Amino acid sequence: MVVRKDGVWQELKRNKLLFLMLFPGVLYFFIFQYVPMSGIVLAFKNYTYSGGIFGSEWNGWANFDFFFRSGKAWIITRNTILYNVAFMVTGLVLQLATAIFIAEIGTRFVKKYIQSSLLFPFFISWVVVGAFIYNLFSFELGTINYYMRAWGFEPIDFYGNTEVWSYILVFFNNWKYVGYNSLIYLAAIMGIDKSLYEAADIDGASIWQRARLITLPLLTPTIMILMLLAVGHLFRGNFELFYNVIGTNGLLYDQTDVIDTYVFRSLIQSPDIGMSSAAGLYQAVLCLVVILITNYVIRKYNPDYALF
Amino acid sequence: MPVSKDKLIFHVIGYTFLIVLSILCLLPLLFILGGSFSSEQSVILKGFSLIPEDFSLEAYQLSFKNPKDLLNAYFISTSVVLVGTTVGLMITAMTGYVLSRRDFRYRNQFSFYIYFTSVFSGGLVPWYIMMVSYLDMKNNFLALILPALLNVFYIIVMKSFMAGLPFELIESGKVDGANELRIFFKLILPISKPVLATIGLFIALGYWNDFFAAMLFISDESLMPLQYYLYRLVNSVDTLSRIAAMTGVPIPDMPKETLKLAMTVLVVMPIIFVYPFVQRFIVGGITVGAVKG
Numbered sequence: 001m002v003v004r005k006d007g008v009w010q011e012l013k014r015n016k017l018l019f020l021m022l023f024p025g026v027l028y029f030f031i032f033q034y035v036p037m038s039g040i041v042l043a044f045k046n047y048t049y050s051g052g053i054f055g056s057e058w059n060g061w062a063n064f065d066f067f068f069r070s071g072k073a074w075i076i077t078r079n080t081i082l083y084n085v086a087f088m089v090t091g092l093v094l095q096l097a098t099a100i101f102i103a104e105i106g107t108r109f110v111k112k113y114i115q116s117s118l119l120f121p122f123f124i125s126w127v128v129v130g131a132f133i134y135n136l137f138s139f140e141l142g143t144i145n146y147y148m149r150a151w152g153f154e155p156i157d158f159y160g161n162t163e164v165w166s167y168i169l170v171f172f173n174n175w176k177y178v179g180y181n182s183l184i185y186l187a188a189i190m191g192i193d194k195s196l197y198e199a200a201d202i203d204g205a206s207i208w209q210r211a212r213l214i215t216l217p218l219l220t221p222t223i224m225i226l227m228l229l230a231v232g233h234l235f236r237g238n239f240e241l242f243y244n245v246i247g248t249n250g251l252l253y254d255q256t257d258v259i260d261t262y263v264f265r266s267l268i269q270s271p272d273i274g275m276s277s278a279a280g281l282y283q284a285v286l287c288l289v290v291i292l293i294t295n296y297v298i299r300k301y302n303p304d305y306a307l308f
Numbered sequence: 309m310p311v312s313k314d315k316l317i318f319h320v321i322g323y324t325f326l327i328v329l330s331i332l333c334l335l336p337l338l339f340i341l342g343g344s345f346s347s348e349q350s351v352i353l354k355g356f357s358l359i360p361e362d363f364s365l366e367a368y369q370l371s372f373k374n375p376k377d378l379l380n381a382y383f384i385s386t387s388v389v390l391v392g393t394t395v396g397l398m399i400t401a402m403t404g405y406v407l408s409r410r411d412f413r414y415r416n417q418f419s420f421y422i423y424f425t426s427v428f429s430g431g432l433v434p435w436y437i438m439m440v441s442y443l444d445m446k447n448n449f450l451a452l453i454l455p456a457l458l459n460v461f462y463i464i465v466m467k468s469f470m471a472g473l474p475f476e477l478i479e480s481g482k483v484d485g486a487n488e489l490r491i492f493f494k495l496i497l498p499i500s501k502p503v504l505a506t507i508g509l510f511i512a513l514g515y516w517n518d519f520f521a522a523m524l525f526i527s528d529e530s531l532m533p534l535q536y537y538l539y540r541l542v543n544s545v546d547t548l549s550r551i552a553a554m555t556g557v558p559i560p561d562m563p564k565e566t567l568k569l570a571m572t573v574l575v576v577m578p579i580i581f582v583y584p585f586v587q588r589f590i591v592g593g594i595t596v597g598a599v600k601g
Contacts, residue, residue: 011413017488018406022418025403028458032435033425039434053437098329101322116587117330123579123586124337125517127535131542131572132336135343135356141565143339146355175332183594206314232427240520247543263432268524273433280431288428308423 043281047273063278070275072262073282080237080258086170088230092223094178099185100211118179129172130244137168162255165246169256173241181226188222189215224298231294235259235286259283337576344368344570348563356565367563367570374554377547378574380530381537384452385516388533392453393512399458400507401500404466405492410475419467426460436524451525452533456514462507469503470496506593509586516579538575542568 012019039053046059067073098118102111121129136143137158145155158164196214205213237258246256248265259279266276299306343356347364354361371378403422407415429435445451473496481491497504522536529550532540540547551567552559 015412015488018409018412021402021488021492022406024399025458025463026418026421028399029422029425032454033429036430036434036438037428039430039437042434042437052441053434097325101326105319105322105326114326114330115591116584117333119587119590120337120583121333122590123513123517123583124576125519125535127517127519127539127542128340128572128576129336131538131568132340134542135339135569136336138355141351141355143343143356143358146357149355178329179333180590180594183591187594206312207318208314244539260432267433267436273437277431277433280433284429284431291427 040277040281040284042273042277045274047277059274063274064282067275067278067282072257073279075254076257076259076262076279077235077286079256080235080260083166083169083237083258084230084234086166087173088227090170090174091177091181092227094174095182095185096216096219096223098178098182099189100215102182102186103189103215104207104211115179115183118182120179121176122180124176126176126240126244129176129241130247133168133172133245159249160251162252165252165256169241169245172245173238176241184226185219185222188219192218221304228294228298232287232291234290235283237261239264340569340572340576344566344573346566348566351565356569364566367566370551370555370557370563370567371570371574373557374551376554377529377532377537377550378571381532381534384449384531385534387449388452388518389512389515392457392515393508395453396457396511397504397508400462400466400511401497401504402492403458404463405470405496407463407467408470408473409478410471422460422463439525445525447526447528447531449531452518452521452531453515455521456511456518459511459514462510466500466503466507470500473499502592505589509589509593513586534575538571541571 042053042056043063044058044060045053045056046062047053047056051057102114135141137145139145139155139157139159142158144158148155156164158168192215196218197210200210200214237260239260242256242258242261243264246252246261248269260283263276263279263283266272266279295306295308339356339358342358342360343351344367345363345365346356346360347362347366350360350362406412407419407422409415439445439451439454445454477495477499478491481495486494517535519533519535519539522531522533523539526532526536537547541551548562548564548567549559551557552562
């Protein structure tokens with residue numbers, strides 16, 4: 001291809017229809033992503049409604065100071081990281097196991113049936129999931145306590161007990177996404193060259209060896225990509241999950257509050273705009289740093305897996 | 309060939325694992341269904357059980373006694389899905405297409421421009437202030453659509469699918485004198501049906517299940533989508549008291565717990581009906597995304 005060295009305007013003129021097609025998307029990201037980025041100055045301002053974003057007074061690092069002194073910063077950061085790590089690790093194990101089992105066993109019918117039922121939770125909103133979590137765990141009315149009472153055990157007060165919620169949240173996060181994510185692995189397994197398995201069978205490999213020595217190594221690129229994407233979200237919580245399951249139950253915050261729910265609540269309930277933007281900026285910067293570091297490490301180790 | 313021992317163990321473990329998992333995935337919905345057909349009395353005395361001990365349609369009767377709010381919420385949700393999916397899919401396809409064109413000079417710059425927003429953002433607060441104070445999105449139908457209109461990941465999937473199409477197609481279109489719009493609509497879109505269907509479904513599902521936008525921007529009852537309506541019903545008393553006022557049933561007599569469950573069932577119902585048709589698209593779509601992406 002001949003490299004043409006003429007300017008932007010000639011290019012615009014030549015490809016005006018292509019630019020026209022690109023325009024709505026570019027405009028959308030400009031308005032809804034790039035313009036709000038200028039709003040990060042709010043983290044350093046004492047926001048007043050009359051002044052707006054740009055008219056309000058600067059107050060330096062006071063918002064951050066307040067946020068870190070509140071004692072909340074550490075708790076929500078710790079929770080966000082721990083939950084994401086737990087989601088990643090348990091999710092990976094469950095999804096891989098599911099994909100490998102589905103790939104190896106069963107008739108078409110069984111596979112279809114199991115896949116359909118595993119994928120079903122993916123279609124249900126977190127609002128609905130939140131409703132039946134209440135339905136299962138409520139002290140007076142919950143199904144679990146119904147059976148506890150019926151079988152002569154003491155009912156358990158889940159909503160007054162902070163420790164169990166980390167398990168419940170991890171459980172339901174996996175419950176919702178296991179079918180969906182295992183499909184990605186399943187698709188990758190289906191893409192593996194069948195002759196490898198045939199060769200292994202001839203060599204007398206057991207079914208476990210097939211999974212361990214062929215399937216898993218060949219899935220590594222897919223696993224790496226999905227892990228990378230997950231690491232990029234290390235400091236983001238799934239807002240809908242946490243908000244619908246825990247809601248505004250302050251009793252449980254020590255174990256269940258993540259940065260997203262904290263920022264949301266401080267924005268909506270106690271309109272401390274300055275501090276919630278400080279917390280939001282803190283989160284955005286952490287995310288950016290984590291993504292840059294992982295990408296750097298991955299590129300050193302194997303450039304093919306790097307995101308950019 | 310006799311089944312070897314390790315294969316047998318593998319199958320036993322595998323089947324047990326998968327069957328338990330698939331039961332777990334469906335069970336909670338059966339609990340909700342069971343609860344919604346119980347009488348409020350038995351729920352209050354004993355709690356929710358899987359099989360209703362005291363069968364009752366009370367909650368459903370009440371839901372349909374004055375279904376104005378519920379039907380309105382259905383209407384809002386459906387409109388949001390239709391408008392949002394159509395517009396969002398169209399823009400996603402156009403953006404992905406232009407970025408996939410190898411002969412488009414600034415495609416890397418524009419790709420980065422879009423990709424960067426998934427790495428860094430201004431956060432919730434500035435975005436919220438812009439939506440409310442500068443774009444006037446409070447209690448605005450558009451507020452339900454705009455936040456989820458475009459998604460970086462979907463644009464990337466679209467772009468990689470379209471980059472895999474033969475470039476000769478575009479060239480032949482050009483030789484025949486078609487302009488870019490014509491090439492896109494008459495040549496590219498028809499052969500991109502698999503990816504359009506998949507991304508469209510994801511966008512639609514996202515809109516149908518979204519309650520975050522409504523929670524942030526909607527307080528007007530007539531603009532409430534289904535999920536947020538349900539959320540308020542489950543989590544606050546004001547929707548319950550509104551239903552009480554509309555149906556004329558006094559609050560103490562209202563089957564509160566079973567009503568919540570019946571509403572949940574009614575919200576999930578459309579998904580259950582479309583699920584069998586939609587599911588295989590998603591399966592196909594993930595395969596497209598995983599192989600290409």
